Amino acid sequence: MGWRAIQIWTVLVYLFMFLPIVVVVLLSFNDSQFGSFPMTGVSLRWFEELFQNEAILRALRTSLILGLLTALISTTLGVLASLALVRYNVPFRNAISTVLIAPILVPEVVLAVALLLFLQFLGVHKSFTLLLLGHVIFTLPFVILVVQARLMGIRRDVEEAAMSLGASPVQTFFSITLPLLTPAVAAGALFAFTISFDDITGTLFWKPGGVETVPTQIFAMLRNSISPEINALGSLMIMITAGLPILGMAISRWLSVRKSRQQAK
Template sequence: MRGWGWQAIRAWTLLVYAFMFLPIAVVVLLSFNANQFGSFPMTGFSLQWFVELSQNDAILRAFRTSLLLGALTAAISTTLGVLASLALVRYRVPGENIISTMLIAPILVPEVVLAVALLLFLNFLSLPKSFPLLLMGHVIFTLPFVLLVVQARLVSIRRDVEEAAMSLGASPMQTFFQITLPLLMPAVLAGALFAFTISFDDITGTLFWKPGGVETVPTQIFAMLRNSISPEINALGTVMILITVGLPLLGLAIARKINQKSGA
């Protein structure tokens, strides 16, 4: 009975993974389909939809917007996350538990609720939608992920290493850049990649916060799906999958190399 039980658990796990990842595999497969209707059976292997994708001005503008928005979100969220982690872990801050809870709260609140709340707040302040406000919304949503990753790494860094550097004449600023930051770098890179990937993929908050005429890749896909299902959507989905999966893998490889060098 135990053997049959484990076999059933394994079979159920495989079914769950198949249910989750088979649609993604189908999208990737159909992006190379020569058939313009993007359906089975495939009539041949073709890259024409990627070529047409690269010639679509609306999609290229959406890509540039998403890349710029993701890069700025990663930079701001990482900077604020590192500074907040240092303050909350290394120093005694009045009301630090309340501050930490407030910073992590966006993770606990459903994104659609957070999006509506921020939109209502902007309307209350009579502020029109703009790219800086869209960036602020993405920073609010991604900052908790950076904070949690950096704090987990910072707790494991021994305080006496920093104190030894300061006892040898290093200033707090020199200690941070020469001791703390190199030891913290894997978490900083991981947090930046988290922030970029989440910002690049976000659609719920972006639909509420984006100004008119500004489209990111997810909102552009959503707009294209409302009109018709084009093979270009499959190609665009494949590109997004490569970016959102490839970046974390690249960051993991870089973090491992940094850990190996610091360990050596």
């Protein structure tokens, strides 16, 4: 196979990945009643209808709160665990790492069933709490993997310098380590939020009746008929989920540029 053929193949693979996404965004601006082709005109009406749809707005609120809380808890746990793995000589490191990523090695359906049945047995019924616990356990390994990778790049001697100048470990953590950690923490939190915001497999098992997140709301709407509002919602979600990481990268770039400018002064 020549290089040219590989090049064309790659372009086709990228087209395959992006075509469906482009179609959703395109259709969300379609004026037609039916949410499908042909395009009859460009309009924002489905976005307007979307923001008047109570069910969708409620799902959006649930997803946002759930995602933010998940990110908060998962990132806290994940950053602590990553610090232990990167900064210390932990005995049984491999075994511990495997345990920490176990939630992604177990198929999500199995995780969902196990957690649901166990907590139900303990008297915790399908509820927001169950959803939150599920999302935390499912996102934790991803946070640990991402934060650990970022932490490797932080040099330890800066902290040691602070301590040798008389700062207490707690002072050192808050005034030296944490600021240096910020990009890693932000990356972990963003990852946790996005995964939580997108999760449907576990969520369908854990959510109480009547409560919907954005993905389960879309899933429920798909079962009836395709309404053009789904396209607008899909388009919006593409912008949120694809826009957030790009925003995150822009911010971390801005921070590092600002930092290097400060250092230059």
